[in-house]
Amino acid sequence: MQIDYPPLADFRKRVRMAVNESIAPASTILDDGDTVAFIPQVAGGSDVYCRLTDEPLSVDEVLNAISGPSQGGAVIFVGTVRNNNNGHEVTKLYYEAYPAMVHRTLMDIIEECERQADGVRVAVAHRTGELRIGDAAVVIGASAPHRAAAFDAARMCIERLKQDVPIWKKEFALDGVEWVANRP
Known part of the structure; x- marks a missing residue:
């Protein structure tokens, strides 16, 4: 996607990719039916409700x-x-x-x-x-x-x-x- 859409290069630095509800490297090959999510970097405390x-x-x-x-x-x-x-x-x-x-x-x-x-x-x-x-x-x-x-x-x-x-x-x-x- 980055080749077709160069602005994604900067975007990739700020998010992680998840495939089928698991964090996955950007090199992951997708199969038909896979669910992809782009997740912002998160830092949180254990006492957050x-x-x-x-x-x-x-x-x-x-x-x-x-x-x-x-x-x-x-x-x-x-x-x-x-x-x-x-x-x-x-x-x-x-x-x-x-x-x-x-x-x-x-x-x-x-x-x-x-x-x-x-x-x-x-x-x-x-x-x-x-x-x-x-x-x-x-x-x-x-x-x-x-x-x-x-x-x-x-x-x-x-x-x-x-x-x-x-x-x-x-x-x-x-x-x-x-x-x-x-x-x-």
Whole structure:
């Protein structure tokens, strides 16, 4: 690909390639049906809360993950399934994900959000599977010594999640079913 697309030379320095959910060298020969992902370099701590699950989400778990004696403000964002979208009466949603890449990408986003200001902590939980109206689809928590940094980190996290994380949403409405593109 690099021969056909020279700009990829710089791109390769900043990402790792995964084939079928395993890190692979750039020289890997692909077979029909292989799944390829380009994963940004990630560095993360062991105390980071990042969860992808088909079980109901816990706001308390996310809040506990970002709490601490030096944190003066905490923001919790809960994205829930609503009963309408663009004039369609929604009955339920179904979320699918590429789990290995979701974890790596969320860890990178969390790290980026935490670098925005001293003392920021971020935690993320996202659902997969079938969700009904009112169910929590995503819970994001951000805390910081001061409230402004916590609000900024929470907003940055949800915007980046919607833009970069490989989670797809199928919307079931009274007038049909469709995969819905993520929008910031």
